């Protein structure tokens with residue numbers, strides 16, 4: 293039986309700046325998706341937030357890029373904006389809805405999308421990661437570690453079902469092209485691209501021996517769509533785990549050492565990606581951050597999400613083991629802030645193109661004088 297997991301997310305407004313959504317927004321999303329579940333359009337759903345982004349996790353049998361599913365998400369975000377965010381004058385009401393004309397697919401319209409259609413296995417554990425205050429390239433390093441680094445994923449070495457490696461589909465976000473490269477044979481080429489996360493981001497991963505889909509990430513970059521700064525993309529990622537894929541523990545392990553990602557304050561700074569519990573700490577406050585990631589774990593059974601209690605997912609970073617990583621993330625965050633607006637704390641000029649900095653530089657243009665030879 294084929295099941296599709298669709299994760300569609302957007303920032304459509306928040307309380308106290310870019311901190312977190314209003315409870316009524318989440319309530320509204322749950323009401324809309326309950327109706328869709330009752331009508332049979334979707335089989336199950338879960339509504340979460342990470343920082344100021346709201347995510348809709350939906351399971352159904354309609355396949356990827358389905359216009360009814362995308363339409364449901366678009367309508368939900370639109371209605372939340374009109375009925376909750378705007379009347380309450382929430383910050384950035386409707387921020388990520390960059391177009392008015394929905395034509396069947398939300399890709400390229402602002403919301404982030406990750407979808408994975410697959411034949412259900414005997415037991416199918418999945419993890420949905422969601423990040424705030426960063427961009428899709430933030431998954432490059434952890435995805436490489438999960439699917440290509442034998443020092444992270446023991447299964448690549450000791451499990452014959454993983455031994456043939458994985459195929460990385462990498463997107464050039466500027467040119468809108470993708471390339472498929474195979475690990476381990478082409479790992480140096482893969483790393484050559486993944487080292488530029490602002491431009492190249494992993495869009496999908498397949499198991500090499502049978503092209504079984506293993507992971508899918510959102511690749512939408514708001515500034516490239518809008519041509520101006522409208523907040524960071526705040527990506528999502530779906531990963532299938534166990535039995536022929538990396539184990540849950542191998543999928544989580546790369547987040548132990550917080551890596552630097554682009555985003556944070558005004559989408560213009562490098563900061564550590566901090567793994568947090570979505571129940572306890574899914575809000576951003578230090579310099580609008582630091583950038584953070586939550587991990588929600590489910591089993592998929594008969595097209596439905598099975599969590600620890602109904603659809604309530606396992607809160608995978610809610611383990612004292614990750615206190616060490618959070619501590620380290622804060623040390624790195626405070627250290628990075630000692631550098632103020634000097635690179636690499638601030639992003640490089642190409643990444644600042646869509647921010648307000650060019651206006652300042654423009655103003656100074658006339659005051660530059662030629663150097664006398």
Ligand code: 13P
Pocket residue numbers: 534539540541
């Ligand atoms: P179990 O033997 O507990 O199923 O664990 C196997 C495994 O995959 C651990 O990562």
Ligand code: 13P
Pocket residue numbers: 303310343344384387424425522523524525526556557558559579580
């Ligand atoms: P978001 O992309 O999460 O809305 O954050 C924007 C921002 O400017 C934070 O300082």
Ligand code: MG
Pocket residue numbers: 303306309310344384387523
């Ligand atoms: Mg915001």
Ligand code: MG
Pocket residue numbers: 303310343344345424425523524526
């Ligand atoms: Mg956000």
